Amino acid sequence: MKNFFDFLVSYSKRYGFIFPSNEIYGGINAVYDYGQYGVELKNNIKKYWWESMTQVHENIIGMDSSILTDINVWKASGHLKKFNELLIDNKDSKKRYRPDILIENYVKKNFSKNLEKKNKILSRLYYSLNKKDFLDIKKLINQLQISDPDNGSKNWTNIHFFNMMFKIKYIENLFLRPETAQNIYCNFNNIKKSNRINIPFGVAQIGKSFRNEIVARQFLFRLREFEQMEMQFFISPKKEEENKWYNYWKKMRLKWHLELNLGKDKYKLYNHQNLAHYANLGVDIQFKFPFGFKELEGIHSRRDFDLKQHEVFSKKKLRIVENKNNYRPYVIETSLGLDRMFLSVLSSTLSKEKLENGNDRIILKLPFYLSPVKAAIFPLVNKNELSKLAKKIFNDLKIEYKVEYDSKSSIGKLYRRQDAIGTPLCFTVDYETINTNTVTVRYRDSMKQERIHIKKISKKIEEITSMKNILKNISSNID
Numbered sequence: 001m002k003n004f005f006d007f008l009v010s011y012s013k014r015y016g017f018i019f020p021s022n023e024i025y026g027g028i029n030a031v032y033d034y035g036q037y038g039v040e041l042k043n044n045i046k047k048y049w050w051e052s053m054t055q056v057h058e059n060i061i062g063m064d065s066s067i068l069t070d071i072n073v074w075k076a077s078g079h080l081k082k083f084n085e086l087l088i089d090n091k092d093s094k095k096r097y098r099p100d101i102l103i104e105n106y107v108k109k110n111f112s113k114n115l116e117k118k119n120k121i122l123s124r125l126y127y128s129l130n131k132k133d134f135l136d137i138k139k140l141i142n143q144l145q146i147s148d149p150d151n152g153s154k155n156w157t158n159i160h161f162f163n164m165m166f167k168i169k170y171i172e173n174l175f176l177r178p179e180t181a182q183n184i185y186c187n188f189n190n191i192k193k194s195n196r197i198n199i200p201f202g203v204a205q206i207g208k209s210f211r212n213e214i215v216a217r218q219f220l221f222r223l224r225e226f227e228q229m230e231m232q233f234f235i236s237p238k239k240e241e242e243n244k245w246y247n248y249w250k251k252m253r254l255k256w257h258l259e260l261n262l263g264k265d266k267y268k269l270y271n272h273q274n275l276a277h278y279a280n281l282g283v284d285i286q287f288k289f290p291f292g293f294k295e296l297e298g299i300h301s302r303r304d305f306d307l308k309q310h311e312v313f314s315k316k317k318l319r320i321v322e323n324k325n326n327y328r329p330y331v332i333e334t335s336l337g338l339d340r341m342f343l344s345v346l347s348s349t350l351s352k353e354k355l356e357n358g359n360d361r362i363i364l365k366l367p368f369y370l371s372p373v374k375a376a377i378f379p380l381v382n383k384n385e386l387s388k389l390a391k392k393i394f395n396d397l398k399i400e401y402k403v404e405y406d407s408k409s410s411i412g413k414l415y416r417r418q419d420a421i422g423t424p425l426c427f428t429v430d431y432e433t434i435n436t437n438t439v440t441v442r443y444r445d446s447m448k449q450e451r452i453h454i455k456k457i458s459k460k461i462e463e464i465t466s467m468k469n470i471l472k473n474i475s476s477n478i479d
C-alpha cells in the first residue's frame with residue numbers, strides 16, 4: 001500500500017493532476033494545486049454533485065458566499081470556542097500530533113487481533129475525550145509507551161487545545177471560513193425573500209474552506225485549504241421530520257456515491273461517537289482510501305442550533321412564517337470534501353495492467369462522465385493529409401466536448417498516454433478514412449477497436465460519456 005500511495009502521488013504530478021503548491025520555494029505543508037487534468041476531473045465531480053442537488057431536486061437552490069467571514073458568525077456558531085483539536089508535541093522531534101490519533105494508530109498496529117484489549121483502550125480514550133480529561137489521555141500515552149513515529153522519542157509535552165480557524169492578521173475581526181455552511185444560515189432571510197420556496201427546501205454551495213490542521217498528512221486527505229460541497233436542508237422542527245429527512249439524506253448520499261461504481265465494498269457508514277458541537281445526529285460515509293477506511297462525507301442533523309445562535313447574536317429573527325405562526329426550521333446537512341472525493345476517485349481507479357505482449361499500461365478507469373478528456377483524435381501518421389482531416393474532426397468536436405488532438409508520438413504511445421489520464425475513447429484517422437469517411441474508435445477498458453463513420457463520432461462520445469443516465473438514476477430515487 002505504501003508503494004501504491006507513493007505511485008499515486010508521483011503519478012498525480014507527472015500526469016498533471018496534482019502539484020505541490022509553491023514547490024519551487026519548498027512547498028506549503030498540506031496545500032496542493034490542481035494541474036490541467038486535475039482541474040477537469042475536479043470540475044466534473046463538482047458538476048455531478050451540483051446537478052444532482054440543484055437540478056435533480058426541484059426544491060434545492062444554489063448559492064456562493066464569501067470566504068472572509070465576520071468574527072460574530074464564529075462566535076454565534078460556536079467555532080471560536082469549540083472548533084478545537086487536541087495537540088501534543090514531542091520535545092525531541094519538535095513534531096506535533098493529535099494524541100487521539102496517536103493512540104488510535106497505536107491500537108490498530110498492536111492490538112488489531114486482540115479485540116478485548118483494543119476496545120478497552122479505545123473506550124477509555126473516548127470516555128476521556130468526552131470528559132475533556134486530558135491528563136488521563138496523557139497517562140494512557142505513557143502507559144502504552146507510545147513513542148514518536150518519527151524518531152521513537154517518548155518525551156511528550158502536556159496535551160492542550162488548539163483552535164483550527166485561520167484569523168486574518170491585519171484585518172480586524174475577520175476569519176477564513178472553516179466550513180461553507182454558516183453563510184447559508186446568515187443569508188436565511190435573503191434566500192427566503194428572493195425565492196418562492198417552501199419548507200422543506202435545501203441550499204447547496206461549493207467553496208473553499210480553511211483549517212489549521214495539526215496532522216496535515218496523507219496527500220489530499222487532510223488539507224489546510226480545501227473545498228467543500230455542502231447542502232443545508234431546512235425542514236419542519238419536529239422529531240419525526242428530523243428522522244425522516246436524516247434517513248432520506250443518508251440513503252440519497254450513499255446512492256450518489258454508489259452510482260460511481262467504484263465498488264460497493266469501498267463504503268461504510270459510521271455513526272459518530274463524538275458528535276460535533278452543533279450536531280444532534282451524525283453519520284459518516286467512510287471510504288476505503290489506500291490508508292484504510294476514513295471519513296469521506298458527513299451527514300448531520302444540526303436541528304436549529306445555528307439559526308438559534310445567529311438569532312441571539314444578530315438580534316434578527318431567522319424564521320419561517322406560516323399562517324400567523326413562526327418557527328425556526330431544523331436543518332439536515334450533507335457535507336462532502338471535494339478534495340477527498342477527488343482522492344477517493346483517483347485512488348480507486350488508478351492501476352497498472354499487464355498487457356498480452358508483456359508490457360505494462362497505466363490505466364485510470366474513471367467513470368466516463370468524470371474523465372478529464374472525453375475523447376482523443378489522432379492521425380495514424382503525422383502526414384499532411386491525415387493530420388488535416390484529424391484536426392478538422394477535432395475542431396468540430398471541441399465546441400461540444402473536452403477533446404484532445406495529438407500527433408506527436410506513435411499511435412501505441414498515444415493510446416498509452418490517454419489510458420493513463422482516463423480518456424474513454426480514441427479516434428484514429430488513417431488512409432481508409434480518406435476513401436470511406438470512417439475512423440477507428442478504440443475503447444479504453446477493453447482496448448477493442450471498430451470502425452465508425454465520421455458522422456457518428458459525436459453521438460458515440462455523447463452515448464458513452466454523458467452524465468444524463470446517472471442523473472436519471474439519482475432522480476428515480478427522489479420521493
Ligand code: GAP
Nearest residue numbers: 179181221222223226296297298335336337340
Ligand atoms: N459543515 C460541516 C462540516 O464541515 P466536517 O465533518 O468538519 O463537517 C465535512 O467536514 C467534510 O469536509 C469531511 O467529511 C471531509 O470530506 C471534508 N474535510 C474536512 N476537513 C478537511 C480537511 N482538512 N481536508 C480535506 N477535507 C476536509
